[in-house]
Amino acid sequence: MKIASAADLETARQAGLQKLQPGKPQIAVGLATCGIAVGGNKVYERLREIIERDKLDIILTKTGCIGYCKEEPLVNITIPGKPLVILHKVTEADAEEILKQAGKGKVPEKKALCRIPSWDHVTGCKIEYGKGFIRIPLYEKVPFFEGQQKVILRDAGLINSEDIDEYIAVGGYAAAMKALTGMDSETIIKEVEKSGLRGRGGAGFPTGLKWRITRDTKADKKYIICNADEGDPGAYMNRNEMESDPHMLIEGMIIGAYAMGASEGLIYIRAEYPLAIKRLKLAIGQAREYGLLGNDILGTGFSFDIRIATGAGAFVCGESTALVASIEGRTGRPHPRPPRLTDIGGGLYGYPTDLNNVETWCNVPVIIMNGSAWYARIGAKGNTGTKVFSLVGKVDRVGLVEVPLGTTLRTIVSDIGNGGANNKKVKAVQTGGPSGGCIPFRLFDTPVDFENLNKAGSIMGSGGIVVMDEDTDMVDIARYFINFATGESCGKCVPCREGLKHALLLLNRILAKKGTQKDIETLALLSDTIVATSLCGLGQTAPNPVLTTLAYFREEYDALVKP
């Protein structure tokens, strides 16, 4: 079926709603990589076996991940007329009981994490599930979810990400329809500019401006690329966004391509994300079938298609020029800018190219659908919208957290994350992955936005927050990240290749208690030079873990060396 009108989209929407609320009990197992890793597949198989064995009139399906990693595997039960109930820490052994209860229109309440009577999918679509199960806590009363605001993750863990109909059911592709049939390039770019959206890959460059520059560069052909090379240790926001809601990304790219006049899009994704790749391929295929990709999209005459380029998982390939080199089949090594990707001769195969992070693209449909004014009200001035963070490390509640920009670290770590795991005291967090820095507990009132994190010596990065507790050795943390960056350096420029190697050697010496105060001084000087003289962002930010631990935890260094 090709969707060529609003009426066609509505037909697909109705079909999707039927799948979302089929009028009989439905069980959906959270099967993103995280859910699978803790046994979600086994739960799914066991449920399937029993349903077949007993010929139960219960529908079994899959969903993505709602982000509460600590409680996985998660299983959703929808009983007609009743709230959607999320069960947590489900094992194969629970399958019989779940199905028995579901058959009777009930849920195993002891296993229940929360109930959702109705859910706002933000893009103008609210799903009413029903009333009842009042002994189960409401979703918004669960401390982990309480402080969150789901905009990007609005569908994650609630729809089947392998079914385009369910995405359309919750308002999907309505933004593409709105943009392609009722807005011109200038209007869309103005909307994105006015929304204040900034690049979610870490640098925070205004997205609308980047789009404008790309559009205004004159060329026969233009590309848009999605950077899905998420490589920070402990960061997996993009993976979940793609696994749990791949169509949101595709829709964002369609709108962007239309606004910038690009006919081809690529998603550059690391090969270590096989499930995300599989689901994206599936989603792209479905979108083509529905006429949302390919020639004459939505009957508007606009043509655009997306293909997937896989990378071998080199951290440096997240850098724009190295990423393009990698797609072209060359070694992933950055080159000096200019030329920038948006310049003629600088982008993919020499054509002007717009590169945005997964989450940046994911923000587009909601901006178009709800308007820039709505979007700009979320978050802080100059830092609008929400941001998804992966809250990991020695924190009690591990998971994906989506909050408005400008939320303090304290809210994220202490309230949503409930502080240290096993009642330990939190000492610091590392934001921004290996390019970021460690922020001590005493600075936890820092609002998480691009500028304030920079002021604290760290960066936003793509959104990893690694929590360290009182037992964490901060010098060892610095060594861990420098070791990572050393291994991921492409080896082109001297400060990064040689400088990081020697920083690692110095840290090893200090940690082996063979260092001196002089070694600490050398380490500090060397770090400054690496920051100041490296060719690309990897080297320029790699010493941040050393510089911040030296600034905030100098006593830990001093304790390791002879006076």
Add this chain to the structure above:
Amino acid sequence: MTPGEADSTGVPVKQVTVTINGKKYPADEGEILLGVAVRNNIAIPHLCYEPSLDPYGACRLCMVGVVKHGKQEMTTSCTLRAAEGLEVVTDTPEITKHRSILFELYLAEAPKSEVIKEMAARYGVTKTRFLKKFDTTDSLGNKCVLCGLCVRACNEIMGAGAIGFINRGPYTVVNTPYFEPTKDCYGCGACVKVCPTNAVEMEDAGDTRVMKSWSTTKVPLVQCSGCKEYYAPKGLAIATLARINPSLKEEIAVLCPACRGKRIAREEILAGSGGAGNHG
């Protein structure tokens, strides 16, 4: 290309004035600033710059401060392009500080390179605080600084691609694929010529040129039928002769350039024409 000359499209290049350390210099618009400095004998240390190759920006030694709104921003002069009003300063305290650390890193990376030692000493760095590399198996004799000039010359100028970077980060080395002798090497020696630290070695032994640094790749040489000297790599000689149109006469083609000149001169004299003969 000297200033004011037309480029390959025949359009005259716009002239601009750039300021280096307070003095004004003429330059072509878009010209690499390091090139302007080199032409005017302004000392800016550099290792990976070669005018015939694209800007690369890897050695980081040619840092200059770009003066803008009273502030200085550090950048590499080999990637900086001349524009009207561009003002840079060299050797600021900030540049000197970072460059000294970079020289220390170079002294540790290429401890056997006399070129590096001399260059560092010119900028007052004679010792390194960092652990010196010592690798007895290094085919480049602990002299390579991975500036990439050999790889780029081989690939971009010669179109051979016989050598490349292997591994990445601090494990990066330059050599032939799989450290095996390669048929892709012409034996032209461009790599030896461009190497700023004299790390790349080759040796002619009788009828063979041995690329000592590149997995002892052996390239046959061609012998002059006149003086019997081996004068050029065989493959390169054949390829070069094939490009001459009209082609050389057989008895001239088998001679080395020196003998060729003598032969032609003798023929001219014997012919007594006193003018240019036809040797095609």
